[in-house]
Amino acid sequence: MLTQMTLQTLSFKQRSNPAQANSSIERTIEMVGVLKVLSRNGEIYAENEPAQHIYKVVSGIACTCRVLANGRRQIGTFCLPGDVFGLEVRAEHGFSAEAITELSVLVAKRSTLTGLADKDRGASDQLWSLFCRELLMAQERALLLGRTAPERVATFLLQMADRLSCGNSVELPMSRQDIADYLGLTIETVSRTFTCLEDSAAIEIPTSRRIVIRNRGALNSWAT
Amino acid sequence: MLTQMTLQTLSFKQRSNPAQANSSIERTIEMVGVLKVLSRNGEIYAENEPAQHIYKVVSGIACTCRVLANGRRQIGTFCLPGDVFGLEVRAEHGFSAEAITELSVLVAKRSTLTGLADKDRGASDQLWSLFCRELLMAQERALLLGRTAPERVATFLLQMADRLSCGNSVELPMSRQDIADYLGLTIETVSRTFTCLEDSAAIEIPTSRRIVIRNRGALNSWAT
DNA sequence: CGGGCACTTGAGCTTTGTCAACACTCGTGG
DNA sequence: CCACGAGTGTTGACAAAGCTCAAGTGCCCG
Numbered sequence: 001m002l003t004q005m006t007l008q009t010l011s012f013k014q015r016s017n018p019a020q021a022n023s024s025i026e027r028t029i030e031m032v033g034v035l036k037v038l039s040r041n042g043e044i045y046a047e048n049e050p051a052q053h054i055y056k057v058v059s060g061i062a063c064t065c066r067v068l069a070n071g072r073r074q075i076g077t078f079c080l081p082g083d084v085f086g087l088e089v090r091a092e093h094g095f096s097a098e099a100i101t102e103l104s105v106l107v108a109k110r111s112t113l114t115g116l117a118d119k120d121r122g123a124s125d126q127l128w129s130l131f132c133r134e135l136l137m138a139q140e141r142a143l144l145l146g147r148t149a150p151e152r153v154a155t156f157l158l159q160m161a162d163r164l165s166c167g168n169s170v171e172l173p174m175s176r177q178d179i180a181d182y183l184g185l186t187i188e189t190v191s192r193t194f195t196c197l198e199d200s201a202a203i204e205i206p207t208s209r210r211i212v213i214r215n216r217g218a219l220n221s222w223a224t
Numbered sequence: 225m226l227t228q229m230t231l232q233t234l235s236f237k238q239r240s241n242p243a244q245a246n247s248s249i250e251r252t253i254e255m256v257g258v259l260k261v262l263s264r265n266g267e268i269y270a271e272n273e274p275a276q277h278i279y280k281v282v283s284g285i286a287c288t289c290r291v292l293a294n295g296r297r298q299i300g301t302f303c304l305p306g307d308v309f310g311l312e313v314r315a316e317h318g319f320s321a322e323a324i325t326e327l328s329v330l331v332a333k334r335s336t337l338t339g340l341a342d343k344d345r346g347a348s349d350q351l352w353s354l355f356c357r358e359l360l361m362a363q364e365r366a367l368l369l370g371r372t373a374p375e376r377v378a379t380f381l382l383q384m385a386d387r388l389s390c391g392n393s394v395e396l397p398m399s400r401q402d403i404a405d406y407l408g409l410t411i412e413t414v415s416r417t418f419t420c421l422e423d424s425a426a427i428e429i430p431t432s433r434r435i436v437i438r439n440r441g442a443l444n445s446w447a448t
Numbered sequence: 449c450g451g452g453c454a455c456t457t458g459a460g461c462t463t464t465g466t467c468a469a470c471a472c473t474c475g476t477g478g
Numbered sequence: 479c480c481a482c483g484a485g486t487g488t489t490g491a492c493a494a495a496g497c498t499c500a501a502g503t504g505c506c507c508g
Contacts, residue, residue, distance in 0.1 A: 066367065069448050074367055089356035094363070131355070132313035138362035139318070143290065143298050145369035146408030149464070176487060184370035186465055191488055208472085208487055224293045373496070400455065410497055415456055432455055432504090 023126040028116055029056045029084065033106030044086075044097040044105070051088040053107050057081050060103035061173045064095040065181065075182040077137070078174065080163055084130070087113070100174050145184050147224065152183040153193040154222035157203065161213060168213040176208075197222065247350040252340055253280045253308065257330030268310070268321040268329070275312040277331050281305050284327035285397045288319040289405065299406040301361070302398065304387055308354070311337070324398050369408050371448065376407045377417040378446035381427065385437055392437040400432075421446065 033056065038044065044055065047066060055062075057079050064076040064085060076095050079085045087110065088094060117124040144152055156179065161170045172179070180187045194211075197203045202218035203211055213219055257280065262268065268279065271290060279286075281303050288300040288309060300319050303309045311334065312318060341348040368379055380403065385394045396403070404411045418435075421427045426442035427435055437443055 068367075072370075074370055076363065076366070089353075089360060094360070129313075131359070135355070135359045135362060136313060136318065138359060138366060139300060142300070142362055142366040142369060145366055146298055147292075187487080188466080188489085189464060192464095195488075411454095412456080412498085413496055416496095419456075 024116065024120060024123045025113065025126045025130075026056065026084070028113065028123075029054070029106050029108045032112055033108045036105050036107050038099040038103045038105070040099060040101055040103075042099040042103070044099065045093050047094065047096040048092045049096075050091060051086065051093045052110050054084060054086045054110055054113055055079075055097070056084045056106045056108075058104040058106060060099065060101040062097055062103055062105065063100050063174075063178065063182075064097045066095050073181045074184070075178060078178075078182065080173075100178055149183075149185055149189050149193050150196065150222050151224050152185065153179075153190060154197065154202070154219050156183055157197075157211060157213070158216075158219060158223060168216070170211045170213070172209045172211060248340065248344060248347045249337065249350045249354075250280065250308070252337065252347075253278070253330050253332045256336055257332040260329050260331050262323040262327045262329070264323060264325055264327075266323040266327070268323065268327075269317050271318065271320040272316045273320075274315060275310065275317045276334050278308060278310045278334055278337060279303075279321070279329045279331055280308045282328040282330060284323065284325040286321055286327055286329065287324050287398075287402065287406075288321045290319050297405045298408070299402060302402075302406065304397075324402055373407075373409055373413050373417050374420065374446050375448050376409065377403075377414060378421065378426070378443050380407055381421075381435060381437070382440075382443060382447060392440070394435045394437070396433045396435060 035058065044062060045051070045053075059081055061081070062079040062085065064079070066074050066076065068074060077085070078100070079097075086093070086097060113123075113127075117127050144155055147155075157170065160172065161168065164170055174182075176187045176190050180190045183190065185193075194203075194205060197219070198205050200218060200222075202213070202215050202222060204214050205211055259282065268286060269275070269277075283305055285305070286303040286309065288303070290298050290300065292298060301309070302324070303321075310317070310321060337347075341351055368376055371379075381394065384396065385392065388394060398406075400411045400414050404414045407414065409417075418427075418429060421443070422429050424442060424446070426437070426439050426446060428438050429435055
């Protein structure tokens with residue numbers, strides 16, 4: 001059943017769903033997974049490499065990305081602690097994956113997971129639901145890239161505040177360059193937009209990596 | 225198993241795959257589906273409406289779209305003859321759908337399809353594979369929106385020539401406005417880019433809706 | 449022939465990208 | 479303890495891409 005799976009990354013708030021937090025899929029990764037530690041910028045796998053393993057972030061953050069013909073890097077997803085990534089439709093990875101910070105991940109064989117889903121209806125359902133969430137995210141992302149710079153940045157901040165579930169004070173784990181590559185903007189535009197949002201009193205920037213949401217309503221209206 | 229499905233649209237070249245052209249899923253839609261005819265701009269379903277049916281295009285074309293707060297419309301996917309759309313993860317539609325031309329679709333109950341997938345492993349596999357294709361498309365689309373106007377338009381033309389499988393002469397079924405909404409550009413930019421591509425001898429535009437690909441290599445290099 | 453609609457074209461403006469300079473942080477070594 | 483340098487982030491001036499507004503063209507269908 002899973003011979004043709006395309007999960008680029010599962011993830012997104014599954015931590016906040018108690019029913020899935022200990023799903024058999026995740027438990028399996030945790031039981032059979034081998035811990036791997038990477039330093040910043042370390043490559044986890046390359047684009048077009050055979051997709052034989054899947055990964056679950058323990059600490060730090062990773063991203064999936066592609067380098068385009070013009071040399072520009074496009075980040076597909078940020079993978080936060082708890083997120084699962086690396087499962088693909090095809091036999092090869094469609095994106096590469098790298099560590100954005102010091103990173104530790106659990107690595108499990110793809111065949112173990114697909115075998116489980118073949119036998120266990122519950123596991124298969126969980127993959128479906130994770131997969132569905134992934135598709136929704138990809139669709140949302142496609143829509144986001146059609147919007148203006150302030151809309152993209154504001155939406156990104158709200159997303160990160162939500163995913164890191166740290167109230168209104170967000171410690172961004174990635175650089176401005178990473179954010180720019182994710183949002184399809186340049187580092188300068190991201191930086192300017194941050195200060196613009198700060199000038200409008202929607203956010204506060206105590207240090208460059210720490211963002212405090214001062215006025216969520218204002219930020220929401222920036223995000224349109 | 226499919227109680228939480230999120231197929232926004234399946235589709236994309238499944239017609240060209242003989243193994244799937246008569247899949248049990250599609251056969252079921254054709255057997256139990258009720259034919260519905262809509263005129264241009266007719267609404268098939270609205271965003272947030274309960275997702276109780278799925279649809280297969282018989283003739284004409286449809287699109288899934290969203291209208292943003294600022295009034296701008298964003299088209300998610302074009303649904304060509306043979307394409308299936310309307311199946312969702314959640315209980316409600318995440319996008320609305322409307323007819324772009326005169327349109328006839330087969331409408332089937334969602335429960336019929338999910339019931340089939342529950343019983344039939346083959347049907348379930350087909351849904352997986354269609355769903356996977358959908359995710360890949362959404363990811364490609366996200367990458368596309370990060371590119372320049374000529375890149376987007378050239379890629380769009382190549383895609384349409386491929387999907388309509390009509391050789392090098394493409395009869396575009398949608399207006400410039402629809403293309404603009406799909407590519408995240410304005411109607412003027414789309415129009416200018418078309419003439420620019422014509423000036424560069426990559427294409428020819430006998431009438432505004434008919435595009436002839438004169439030099440596929442040149443068009444490919446525009447698409448980067 | 450005339451009206452309406454879709455499409456094209458032009459001129460000016462806004463947004464974002466580019467290039468360059470500057471500021472801040474943090475760790476190293478004098 | 480401070481000086482230095484590398485890395486990261488911010489800011490400014492200018493250029494380019496794309497958007498807006500407005501006018502014009504062509505086509506279809508009465």
